[in-house]
Amino acid sequence: xxxxxxxxxxxxxxxxxxxxxxxxxxxxxxxxxxxxxxxxxxxxxxxxxxxxxxxxxxxxxxxxxxxxxxxxxxxxxxxxxxxxxxxxxxxxxxxxxxxxxxxxxxxxxxxxxxxxxxxxxxxxxxxxxxxxxxxxxxxxxxxxxxxxxxxxxxxxxxxxxxxxxxxxxxxxxxxxxxxxxxxxxxxxxxxxxxxxxxxxxxxxxxxxxxxxxxxxxxxxxxxxxxxxxxxxxxxxxxxxxxxxxxxxxxxxxxxxxxxxxxxxxxxxxxxxxxxxxxxxxxxxxxxxxxxxxxxxxxxxxxxxxxxxxxxxxxxxxxxxxxxxxxxxxxxxxxxxxxxxxxxxxxxxxxxxxxxxxxxxxxxxxxxxxxxxxxxxxxxxxxxxxxxxxxxxxxxxxxxxxxxxxxxxxxxxxxxxxxxxxxxxxxxxxxxxxxxxxxxxxxxxxxxxxxxxxxxxxxxxxxxxxxxxxxxxxxxxxxxxxxxxxxxxxxxxxxxxxxxxxxxxxxxxxxxxxxxxxxxxxxxxxxxxxxxxxxxxxxxxxxxxxxxxxxxxxxxxxxxxxxxxxxxxxxxxxxxxxxxxxxxxxxxxxxxxx
Amino acid sequence: xxxxxxxxxxxxxxxxxxxxxxxxxxxxxxxxxxxxxxxxxxxxxxxxxxxxxxxxxxxxxxxxxxxxxxxxxxxxxxxxxxxxxxxxxxxxxxxxxxxxxxxxxxxxxxxxxxxxxxxxxxxxxxxxxxxxxxxxxxxxxxxxxxxxxxxxxxxxxxxxxxxxxxxxxxxxxxxxxxxxxxxxxxxxxxxxxxxxxxxxxxxxxxxxxxxxxxxxxxxxxxxxxxxxxxxxxxxxxxxxxxxxxxxxxxxxxxxxxxxxxxxxxxxxxxxxxxxx
Numbered sequence: 129x130x131x132x133x134x135x136x137x138x139x140x141x142x143x144x145x146x147x148x149x150x151x152x153x154x155x156x157x158x159x160x161x162x163x164x165x166x167x168x169x170x171x172x173x174x175x176x177x178x179x180x181x182x183x184x185x186x187x188x189x190x191x192x193x194x195x196x197x198x199x200x201x202x203x204x205x206x207x208x209x210x211x212x213x214x215x216x217x218x219x220x221x222x223x224x225x226x227x228x229x230x231x232x233x234x235x236x237x238x239x240x241x242x243x244x245x246x247x248x249x250x251x252x253x254x255x256x257x258x259x260x261x262x263x264x265x266x267x268x269x270x271x272x273x274x275x276x277x278x279x280x281x282x283x284x285x286x287x288x289x290x291x292x293x294x295x296x297x298x299x300x301x302x303x304x305x306x307x308x309x310x311x312x313x314x315x316x317x318x319x320x321x322x323x324x325x326x327x328x329x330x331x332x333x334x335x336x337x338x339x340x341x342x343x344x345x346x347x348x349x350x351x352x353x354x355x356x357x358x359x360x361x362x363x364x365x366x367x368x369x370x371x372x373x374x375x376x377x378x379x380x381x382x383x384x385x386x387x388x389x390x391x392x393x394x395x396x397x398x399x400x401x402x403x404x405x406x407x408x409x410x411x412x413x414x415x416x417x418x419x420x421x422x423x424x425x426x427x428x429x430x431x432x433x434x435x436x437x438x439x440x441x442x443x444x445x446x447x448x449x450x451x452x453x454x455x456x457x458x459x460x461x462x463x464x465x466x467x468x469x470x471x472x473x474x475x476x477x478x479x480x481x482x483x484x485x486x487x488x489x490x491x492x493x494x495x496x497x498x499x500x501x502x503x504x505x506x507x508x509x510x511x512x513x514x515x516x517x518x519x520x521x522x523x524x525x526x527x528x529x530x531x532x533x534x535x536x537x538x539x540x541x542x543x544x545x546x547x548x549x550x551x552x553x554x555x556x557x558x559x560x561x562x563x564x565x566x567x568x569x570x571x572x573x574x575x576x577x578x579x580x581x582x583x584x585x586x587x588x589x590x591x592x593x594x595x596x597x598x599x600x601x602x603x604x605x606x607x608x609x610x611x612x613x614x615x616x617x618x619x620x621x622x623x624x625x626x627x628x629x630x631x632x633x634x635x636x637x638x639x640x641x642x643x644x645x646x647x648x649x650x651x652x653x654x655x656x657x658x659x660x661x662x663x664x665x666x667x668x669x670x671x672x673x674x675x676x677x678x679x680x681x682x683x684x685x686x687x688x689x690x691x692x693x694x695x696x697x698x699x700x701x702x703x704x705x706x707x708x709x710x711x712x713x714x715x716x717x718x719x720x721x
Numbered sequence: 722x723x724x725x726x727x728x729x730x731x732x733x734x735x736x737x738x739x740x741x742x743x744x745x746x747x748x749x750x751x752x753x754x755x756x757x758x759x760x761x762x763x764x765x766x767x768x769x770x771x772x773x774x775x776x777x778x779x780x781x782x783x784x785x786x787x788x789x790x791x792x793x794x795x796x797x798x799x800x801x802x803x804x805x806x807x808x809x810x811x812x813x814x815x816x817x818x819x820x821x822x823x824x825x826x827x828x829x830x831x832x833x834x835x836x837x838x839x840x841x842x843x844x845x846x847x848x849x850x851x852x853x854x855x856x857x858x859x860x861x862x863x864x865x866x867x868x869x870x871x872x873x874x875x876x877x878x879x880x881x882x883x884x885x886x887x888x889x890x891x892x893x894x895x896x897x898x899x900x901x902x903x904x905x906x907x908x909x910x911x912x913x914x915x916x917x918x919x920x921x922x923x924x925x926x927x928x929x930x931x932x933x934x935x936x937x938x939x940x941x942x943x944x945x946x947x948x949x950x951x952x953x954x955x956x957x958x959x960x961x962x963x964x965x966x967x968x969x970x971x972x973x974x975x976x977x978x979x980x981x982x983x984x985x986x987x988x989x990x991x992x993x994x995x996x997x
Contacts, residue, residue: 159927162817163814529778
């Protein structure tokens with residue numbers, strides 16, 4: 129029997145301390161405090177008193193003495209032989225280029241090497257990123273590492289390896305080794321790390337940008353820029369329909385892209401009525417950058433609720449105007465509209481804009497000069513040349529945007545307590561004068577529409593780079609529910625639901641390529657995103673390396689390398705200690721009861 | 722505040738000797754008597770200056786324009802009644818001792834009263850809750866792990882905000898303060914602590930009972946224990962102060978006492994109040 133840490137036996141001094149505590153046991157005065165956690169790591173005492181009492185040979189005394197003894201043995205490192213344990217910290221490069229065969233080669237080699245480790249050896253597995261992630265451990269058994277390696281799917285874009293290596297060095301303190309599994313050359317300053325390279329240089333073609341847009345002929349097209357890294361002269365590009373309902377994928381278009389200076393541009397037509405399309409390059413070393421799912425271009429339609437009386441509606445020709453403005457729909461429900469046309473201010477929801485025609489006041493006609501506040505987005509393009517403005521002498525609230533003399537004609541008022549809401553006051557009688565027939569009225573209406581387009585519910589952008597944030601604008605609720613911002617989730621290609629963060633605009637981190645669907649708590653689909661991998665630095669596989677470089681151990685590492693594993697003895701002692709403490713708690717609880 | 726404020730008679734008398742110091746900051750609010758964030762429509766004429774984009778066109782000097790065809794504006798001061806949101810930590814720890822309970826009730830009532838005297842529109846909001854009446858505000862929250870959440874109703878922008886708390890949270894108060902400080906023209910964090918919390922007596926052996934989670938611990942408060950406790954408390958307070966001051970707010974640590982003592986002492990030294 130030996131002790132690996134004999135100084136730990138000083139804990140045997142706890143035995144007389146326990147006896148003393150029992151001699152001076154007393155009930156303490158109570159005090160209510162607000163923050164007991166501030167005392168959390170202080171030395172707690174159990175029933176100390178100033179008057180020495182007769183020592184009672186209670187079960188509690190014997191159990192506490194036994195607990196102190198077990199604790200001292202545990203701290204002293206009781207060993208009945210033990211074994212030399214090795215601690216290996218694996219750092220797995222999580223950058224996407226590892227999918228070019230490096231991950232598979234690394235997994236096979238690591239399984240072989242880990243099989244050579246002893247049963248008492250420990251392994252910790254880290255995955256590189258700006259915030260390194262522990263896949264297994266710390267100090268897991270080698271047999272547990274296979275599951276961690278199976279979960280390792282490198283998808284990240286180019287990132288720094290230093291944070292993961294620094295964390296690995298900390299974990300390996302006390303004699304451990306760091307194995308860095310990558311496909312790139314060893315980073316500078318990493319001589320203390322065992323480098324294992326599994327990269328293999330290869331030519332590769334990648335989709336750099338892919339945009340689905342309206343074509344000049346009125347249909348849709350996909351415009352893409354491709355890059356060739358290595359000796360590639362041309363590549364075949366296919367466009368497939370990726371509708372879920374279809375039994376298989378049908379080819380929509382095909383083209384051959386010829387690279388010039390490593391770059392090629394292609395344009396492929398998309399037939400009408402196709403939902404999701406897939407742009408595909410032939411299989412090469414890295415499949416991740418050969419595919420791009422493209423959703424139809426977003427139509428963020430602004431809902432306009434026209435509540436004007438018929439005579440004003442006719443004078444302003446508002447129905448024709450709504451048909452002429454791009455991506456706008458008439459919305460009869462004022463709660464679902466982003467822009468409201470009224471003659472009196474009404475209730476507004478966050479993000480809504482209300483155009484109020486001031487109809488009460490003394491009538492007057494203004495022919496200029498008009499002074500326009502050009503700093504405001506609503507006044508962009510307003511000229512008011514030749515306008516005879518039949519207005520009303522009324523006091524308009526808010527920031528003045530257009531004025532004639534001392535009379536404000538257009539103002540912007542922000543109602544209190546309604547975030548993002550605006551009220552545009554317009555002192556005009558469209559039945560008189562020529563404002564409604566001048567080009568300035570549709571310009572003003574278009575400016576108002578564009579100012580609220582950001583508040584249209586739904587996805588803000590359909591295409592998102594892998595690892596980036598997809599943003600979804602939530603529909604405004606006014607039903608008085610206790611939680612106006614119920615949780616939203618994104619359903620990934622793997623079928624997993626991940627909760628978004630944010631209130632009116634909800635963000636989702638997309639970590640898998642493919643289609644993602646935004647759903648509410650009832651799984652009702654609300655919107656879609658398509659995520660794809662984009663990183664030219666990772667697509668360039670020409671400098672990948674393989675090999676092995678053994679770490680140069682420091683003097684301290686050599687000295688510490690012999691770590692005696694007393695895990696079994698410590699586990700038994702810890703279990704006994706736990707049982708004794710539970711028994712003591714049970715005895716004391718019965719006594720107090 | 723529909724019902725009478727709930728405070729000790731001495732404190733009510735003491736409050737009359739002080740007023741809230743809102744300083745020279747630019748606020749938003751309804752029409753009132755304090756300088757606002759922009760040129761306004763008050764009768765206080767300041768000067769003429771050249772028109773620039775964004776100026777209120779009501780203040781263009783049209784007579785001068787007729788003479789010179791140069792657009793110049795009359796600059797007036799805007800006068801508003803600022804919004805004051807008194808955000809209160811409603812956890813039980815605020816009433817852990819009679820002295821602290823009286824102090825927090827007095828401070829809550831005083832901040833509401835001082836705000837109303839300044840012509841401000843004051844609201845009392847609970848951390849993790851909504852708008853409440855100062856007269857019926859109950860300190861019965863049990864803190865979850867970490868720092869409490871911000872109010873569930875939106876805070877009014879460009880107003881003054883006063884956070885009344887003891888700041889004794891084990892978690893990171895950064896997200897809460899980020900919420901409270903966002904969009905505020907003036908932010909004051911009043912951290913109220915009991916004298917015993919600031920300076921526990923050395924040499925006592927006590928059974929400490931956490932008033933929120935009910936946990937108990939027996940402890941000998943020797944010099945070392947008290948020193949380590951004070952070091953942790955100091956770190957906690959400094960962390961809170963750093964976050965608040967770093968974000969442009971002000972922080973004042975107040976020892977629970979009658980209102981006259983707190984107002985004339987720490988609150989006046991920190992320029993939160995001034996003699997009426």
